[in-house]
Amino acid sequence: MKDIMSYTEQMDQLDPARMNQVLALKSEFNDAAFTAQDVETALTKTTLNAYDFMALLSSAAGPYLEMMAHKAQTLTRAHFGNNIQLFTPLYIANYCHNGCRYCGFNSQQAIPRAQLTKSEIQRELEAIAATGLQEILFLTGESEAHSSIDYIASALELAKPYFANIGIEIYPTNEASYRILHQAGADFVTVFQETYDLTAYEYYHPYGNKRSFPYRFYSQERALNAGFRGAGFAALLGLSDFRHDALATGLHLQSVQTAFPEAELSFSVPRLRPINGELGHFNHLVSDRDLVQIMCAYRLFMPHAHITVSSRESESFRNAVMKICATKVSAGVQVDVGGHSASNKHKSSDQFDINDTRSVAQMHADIVAQGLQVVYHDHIRL
Numbered sequence: 001m002k003d004i005m006s007y008t009e010q011m012d013q014l015d016p017a018r019m020n021q022v023l024a025l026k027s028e029f030n031d032a033a034f035t036a037q038d039v040e041t042a043l044t045k046t047t048l049n050a051y052d053f054m055a056l057l058s059s060a061a062g063p064y065l066e067m068m069a070h071k072a073q074t075l076t077r078a079h080f081g082n083n084i085q086l087f088t089p090l091y092i093a094n095y096c097h098n099g100c101r102y103c104g105f106n107s108q109q110a111i112p113r114a115q116l117t118k119s120e121i122q123r124e125l126e127a128i129a130a131t132g133l134q135e136i137l138f139l140t141g142e143s144e145a146h147s148s149i150d151y152i153a154s155a156l157e158l159a160k161p162y163f164a165n166i167g168i169e170i171y172p173t174n175e176a177s178y179r180i181l182h183q184a185g186a187d188f189v190t191v192f193q194e195t196y197d198l199t200a201y202e203y204y205h206p207y208g209n210k211r212s213f214p215y216r217f218y219s220q221e222r223a224l225n226a227g228f229r230g231a232g233f234a235a236l237l238g239l240s241d242f243r244h245d246a247l248a249t250g251l252h253l254q255s256v257q258t259a260f261p262e263a264e265l266s267f268s269v270p271r272l273r274p275i276n277g278e279l280g281h282f283n284h285l286v287s288d289r290d291l292v293q294i295m296c297a298y299r300l301f302m303p304h305a306h307i308t309v310s311s312r313e314s315e316s317f318r319n320a321v322m323k324i325c326a327t328k329v330s331a332g333v334q335v336d337v338g339g340h341s342a343s344n345k346h347k348s349s350d351q352f353d354i355n356d357t358r359s360v361a362q363m364h365a366d367i368v369a370q371g372l373q374v375v376y377h378d379h380i381r382l
Helices: 017-028 036-044 050-057 059-080 118-129 149-159 175-184 198-204 213-217 219-225 242-259 288-301 315-322 360-369
Strands: 083-091 135-139 165-169 188-194 230-235 264-268 306-309 328-330 373-375
Touching: 017 242, 036 050, 036 059, 050 059, 050 242, 050 288, 059 288, 083 118, 083 165, 083 360, 118 149, 135 149, 149 165, 149 175, 175 219, 188 213, 188 219, 188 242, 188 264, 213 219, 219 230, 219 242, 230 242, 242 264, 242 288, 288 306, 288 315, 306 315, 315 360, 360 373
Parallel strands: 083 135, 083 328, 083 373, 135 165, 165 188, 188 230, 230 264, 264 306, 306 328
Antiparallel strands: none
């Protein structure tokens, strides 16, 4: 696949209008053009347009971060109360056919690879359920050969008796396959676009199905068409200019919300993390202050969207942003295959180095200590 805007014959193709609109608006963003007045005007509005969102992501908004955080906190409490949802990821395989230059799972990494058997998955599910969690996120590497739709569906079927909410973060697939996974128990799909900078996207994805930018862009839409209840969106912040990538992520989510007004949509805000202790030579790293600005801008632009903050971030950072705008956090996290059950541990390498290692019980106690309410599920599976 030479052209990142192309598809293989097997890929579903959707109307490119929304993608083209997002990319066109992104190209119009000129950080230096925004002024303090633009930011102040955006902060007076209850409904923001794309240019207001740009203003809040711009450098001009830096001095207004405290005001943004106060308004973001007010909106979060209005729409979500004091609730913080808990979940944990479960890696069931780490084989991958892509060559992503930033990922510890990419096909050229000489790492231990593993795929859990049904009995091993069962042990993982039992170990996670014993912590009290009711929401789980299944992850695989992007290899359909080693993590087939049938394999993932069988894992979802095993999870249904244990969990009220089940999400997947796997390779993008066609609508028919998403329908199979939804029928097997999946409620949510999360797909990181990684970066919306087409030049950077081409560099970071030299081969594999992930090289198709539009196929990845429309993953959430295919899943929602297949019956999924919700979808998550993110750029991997640090691969390119974070202001442009955050802008495009927000516009992407807004475009899908317009097309699927009943869907539950969420932002994730992953920053680049070291792989085996090293971060490499990336030129667009995002500071804590930058990340808070992005999260507050997301909240003001899309007040009803969840904001998920993973264990990539530190304990102190996550405690702080839960008070402002984060509504969903992971706990008891393991980023290797089969890391939750003692008998499955050390089957593979970690995808990246986590920062917050708190258990579910520790996370629960810390959330309550901040005057917030822990939510283990908000959905009854019939």
